[in-house]
Structure formats: structure tokens, C-alpha cells
Amino acid sequence: MRVLVTGGAGYIGGTVTRILLARGHEVTVYDNFCHSKKIAVAKNARLVEGDVADRALLEKTLKESRFDGVMHFAALIEAGESMQRPELYFRNNTAATLSLLEAMVATGHDRLVFSSTAACYGEPESTPILEDARLKPTNPYGESKLLVEQMLGWINSIHGLRYASLRYFNVAGAIEGYGEAHEPESHLIPLILDVALGRREKIKIFGQDYPTPDGTCVRDYIHVEDLAEAHLLALNALEQRSRVIYNIGNGQGFTVREVIDSVQRVTGKPIAVEECPRRPGDPAVLVASSEKIKAELGWKPKFAELDTIIRSAWEWHQKRYA
Template identity: 50%
Template sequence: MKILVTGGAGYIGSVVAHSLLASGHEVVIVDDLSTGYADNLPTGVKFHEISIHDVDQAFTQRDGFDGIVHLAGKIEVGESVVRPELYWQTNIVGTLNLLDFARRARISRFVFSSTCSMYDSSGMAPLTETTAVRPASPYAHSKHMVDTVLESEARAHGLAAVSLRYANAAGAVDRLGERHEPESHLIPIVLQVAAGRRPHLMLYGTDYPTPDGTCVRDYIHVSDLAAAHLLALQHAVPYQHEIYNLGNGNGFSNLEVIETARAVTGHPIPVHVADRRAGDAVVSVASSEKARTRLGWVPARPELADIIGDAWAFAKSHEIEERS
């Protein structure tokens, strides 16, 4: 298939693009490089440095796309609270523009990068696709609105649509890893401390009702996420919008992440304990039973040590590149 990948120079998008190419698909990437990196792009791939608002100016039906994998968008929860308009404009309006192009270009398949953070996380049970949706941020709300649009688009126009609601993407594949500025995700921050780029890690809350008192989260290797995107493209059905949660189904506490990183890196990783942060869920773990059953998706690298080990290898290699 010929696939248009939006956000293909970003962390997850670049791994998806490489995986599509390795599986024999033709790939065209769109990315405005506002948060992505040109050196993430596969060698020789067709690339357009444009916004998703401008795809209809760059492509037509004659380009012959079979599907779109849509990963471009704003992802920072904190930023979405203080600047929600960015999230409406990019995540919602940008996707509406992309869907309008898909309709006119007769593109039949659409896979969307969604999020598990839209679910009600007040409970302790694994999150399923039927868990109540209660977005706690404009970011999560924008993703849910797009999921709702895709449901209508599938019913009205026959689009074969899939929303993949992720847990926390982590890990790395060779030279493709997390590079957020500023970094806001736990595993890369822990590894920045291990590498001496931060003096210590701030640990918010050690009095939660969990075995070690810290929050529990689900981490999924970025290569396993990429594999799910390929399966979603293959299994997308016209006039249907399917939602799949993607996670390991096993939670790891913040302290488990820190201790595993200490073991993997061999560095002490100093920690400063602070009070709980408002809004942090106690436990957030995704059930991926539906994806396993219907897509045949099985995570190949579910172990936390492997996820952190791959991220550490990337962090060290990237640091060497920065110094050279």
C-alpha cells in the first residue's frame, strides 16, 4: 500500500514510517518539523515539510494513497491547559482538514494516534475500550473529539477508521528515540539524571495506595506501537471505526522505573521526594485484550528492563553524536 504518514519525523511517527517501509509499503511523510527531526527520516523517503493544514495543497487524488497514518499533533498535557487553542487548532481542525483531503482523494484507510489519557482513571482496574471517557485536559479532550469525528466519518462516508489509544510510549529503536524539548516523560528524565544532565529526579508523592506508595503507569515499547499501526491498517474495515487500547497490561510504579534504570545504567539516580501533584492518577494501566484478540497484536518487548535498556542505548549514542 501507499501510505501517507503525518508526523513521520517525530518519535513514534518515525518508527512507524521505518516499519512500514521494512514491510514493503510505499511511504510519504508529512511533518512541519516543529517537534520532529529531519535526521529521523528514513533514507530516500519522500518528505514534505508542511503542516497538516496544507496537505490539500501538496497532494491530489492522483497521488494514489491507500491510507493515512495520522500521528502529527500537539501532545503536552501541561501546555494544553494554558494554551488550549493550540490543541483545538492542530489536533482537531488539522485532522478535519486531513479527513476532508482523504474524502476528496478517495483514501479508504485512516489510522489515528489517540490516547488512553482520555479515560476516567479514578479506579484501579485496567482501562478497557468501554471504560468511561472523562478527559482531564484539553489535550485528552482534543483526542476524544477526533475519535468522535472518525466514528461519524466512517458511518457517513465509508472510511475504514481505527483509533489506537496508547499507554505511555517508551524505549527506542536504534537511532530513533525520545527527544522532547523540554523533556516531560518519566523514563527519559530518569535517564537524563543517570547521564548527568540533571542533578536529581523529582518524585511526586510516595503515599499513594499502591505497594510502594508511588503512582503506577503502563509503558509500551515504541516498536510494539509501530507493529500495531501496521496491523490496524491491514484490519481496517470500511464503514467501521474501531478503537484499540495499546499497553502491556502490566503497571510499573515510579519507584520500579527508577530502580530498573539504576540496574540498567549502573548509576545511582538521586531522587528528591515532593508532595503529590494535583491531577496525577494513582494507577493507569491499559488492557490490550481487544487488540490481541482481533489484530493478533502481541508486544515483543514488554519487559521494563528492555524498554529502559533500549532508551539508555539511544541516550548514550545521541550524547556521543552531540559531542562529535
């Protein structure tokens, strides 16, 4: 199989790229390196350096190699930043993706796996969240992804573009030789691991008065390898299905304090904490139901325990800074 991976130098895209290559598939990475580095591109992957907004380059790339599918990870991902600069997110996540969809339609490519987000749901009415739950994002990041899903629905109906939209929650962990390294880093687990490594003085907890067991936000954590497997299953499913939407998660939530406790158990290091006010746009609880993809595609997470997920990340982060 020949696959185009946008954002293939990022954390999730880079993991998927490596797994595809390990299974004998051909991969072209398309990335502008705005939050990553060329060194993150997997060995044996072909590289096209460019922006997803560049429709001409996308069409050239798609015409040069007949791809069996496109996996679209390239996006800005900081919910907090989106509350300050929403225009960046609608330009980079929504408008740029339209250029990709136009290029795919123009070149006859009809299979796309889209990296969506649980932020599409906003503050859920019930948990765990099902795929048919109300879609009402509480930040422009989630809105920018939901707008893409709406575009995909119409382009599927009118142009026959087959797509899978995967809404996932907090991704963590590492595979052998590759893990999470955002620039700048804002995700909870690598930030806590930085404290354990002595690279950061403390971890900030934003909000202690949420309606949760200990007052801190509850999130669903999925191991990046389990998430990658879901993307591969979704791409294969598009041979028979026109469009699918799946949540990808563990089905259980952990508070911020529980994640800190897990890091302390795994690393054996004390973690200093600074309590800060809530951040705008942060829902109290986000926990996924992944029963649909389990039933329809046979997906099952191999790394369900939080300590296991964090242990793989800890092993990689120690090697990263060795």
C-alpha cells in the same frame, strides 16, 4: 503499500516509518517540525513539509500519490501544558485533524490509523482499562483526542471513512538507530536516563500521596516497536473492518519509583530524586487491557519486561550523545 505518515519525524511516527520502509512499503512523511528536526526523517522516505491544518497542501499531497492508508501521529502531546494552554491543543490536535479528515474525504482516501491516547479515559473506574470504559478526560490533551474520535465516528457513519483508533499509554524504548528525542523532553524514562548520563542533575517526582503501592503514579509502558506493529496490524485490518478501537499496552503498571529503580539496575548509575507536588490532570493509575487487539488481530508484545524496554532506550541514548 503506499502510506502517508503525519508526524513522521517524531518518535512514534518515525519508528513506524522506518519499519514500513524496512518491509518494502513506500512512505511519505508529512511534518511541520515544530517539535522535531528534518534529520529525524527516515532515509528513503519522501518528505512533505507542512502543517496538518493546511487542507490545501494535504489535498495536493493526497492527490499526487494514491495512498493505501494514512497514519496520523502529528499532535501536541504534553498533558501538563494542555492544562495551561488548552486552546493550543484544541487547535492543533482537534481542528487540524478535521482538515486532514476533510482532505481525505475530498480525495477519496478511506483508511486512517489514528494515534489516540489512554488520556481519553481520565481517572479510570477500574483497572486494567477496557475499551468500553467511561470516557472522561482529566486534561485538555485527552479531550482534544477524544473529540477527534467522536468526529471519526460520525465521518465513518456518513462518509464511510474506515478508521482504527489506538489508545495507548506510555511509550518507551528504541529500535536500532532511532529512539525518543522530544524537544523539549518531558517523558519520564528519557529524563531519568539523562540523569544517568550526567546531563540532568535529578528527576522530579510529581506527587507522593496517590493511592498506589508507593504513593507515586502508576503507568503502563509499551515498547515503541510493539506499538508500531500494532499500527501496521490495524491498518491491514481496515481492509475487512469499517472501524476498530484498541488499547495498546503491556497490561501491567509500574510506579514512578519502580521505573527509577529499573533505570538504576540497567545503567548501574544512582538517580537523584526531587519530590514535588502533584501536577493538575494526572490520573493516579493508567493500565491498559490489550486483550481485544490480541484476540482480534493476534498482536502480542515482544518486549514486555520493563528492564528490557529501558535497556533498549539506554543503548540508544548512549549512542545519541556519544
